[in-house]
Amino acid sequence: MASRVSLKTKGKSSSGKGAKGMEDKSASQYFKEWSTWTFKRAKVITHYGFIPMIIIIGMNSDPKPQIHQLLSPF
Template sequence: MSSKIMLKPKGKNTKKAEAADEDDGAVAAVGKFVKEWGTWSAKKAKVITHYGFIPLVIIIGMNSEPKPSLSQLLSPV
C-alpha cells in the first residue's frame, strides 16, 4: 500500500485553506518581483562599478592638491 501526500486538506476547513492559498500566491508574486528587481539592480551596479571605477579615480586624482597633469596621473612612476 502506498501513501500519498495530500496538499489540500479535506474537511470543514477547505474554504479557509483555499483563501490562505490565494494569499500565499500574492505574497509569492511580491517575493518574486523583489527577487527579480534585486537581481536586475545587482547586475546594473556591477556594470557601473566595472566601468566607472578608474574614471572616478582619475577625476578624484585630478582634483587633489597638488594638481597633477593627466600624464603624471596615469604614469606608473
C-alpha cells in the first residue's frame, strides 16, 4: 500500500483573493494591518537606533566628552 501525502492549507483560502477580496476589507482591518506594519518597523528602528542616539546626544552636551568617556563605564 502506498501512502498518500495530502497538502492542507491553513488560514485563508486562495479562492477569496482578487478584486472581491479587496472590497471586503473594512477600515478596522486596514487600521490593524497598518498599525502592525508600523509597530514592526518602529521596533527595528528603536532596536538599532537607541545606542547611536545616546552617543549623539552625549557628544552634543556640555561639557563635551570624548567618545571613550561616553563608552566606558567609569
